[in-house]
Amino acid sequence: MARVCQITGVGVTRGHHIHRSGKAKKEGGIGRHITKRVKRIILPNLQKKRIWVPELKKYITVKLTARALKTLDKNGAYATLKKAGVV
Numbered sequence: 001m002a003r004v005c006q007i008t009g010v011g012v013t014r015g016h017h018i019h020r021s022g023k024a025k026k027e028g029g030i031g032r033h034i035t036k037r038v039k040r041i042i043l044p045n046l047q048k049k050r051i052w053v054p055e056l057k058k059y060i061t062v063k064l065t066a067r068a069l070k071t072l073d074k075n076g077a078y079a080t081l082k083k084a085g086v087v
Contacts, residue, residue, distance in 0.1 A: 005044060007068040007084040013042040053077045053087065062086060 004011040019036040023029025045066045050059050055078040062081070064072070072080045081087040 003043060003046060004063075005046065005065040005068050006062050006086055007064050007071065007080060010044045010065055010067075012044070015040055015042055051077050051081075053081065056087065060087065 002011070016037040017040045018034055019038060020032045021035045022032045025031050046063055047066060047069060048061065048063050049069065050061050051072065052059055060077075060081060068080075078087065
């Protein structure tokens with residue numbers, strides 16, 4: 001299974017980690033400079049949860065982000081899963 005939230009569709013993001021060298025001006029140096037940009041991946045905060053859906057009278061296992069879990073609590077399990085196309 002891919003690292004993608006089944007409700008929001010949030011997946012892996014790519015970015016850079018910046019390497020800096022030098023001493024900061026406020027510490028008596030001549031300033032910090034960027035020497036290199038290193039590729040990195042930013043993973044979503046995915047959780048695998050077993051959620052009880054009262055309308056269907058059964059459990060549904062979903063892989064979702066912590067943010068989507070809050071949305072699920074706020075809007076209700078069945079409505080959120082139906083809108084996302086999981087149910």
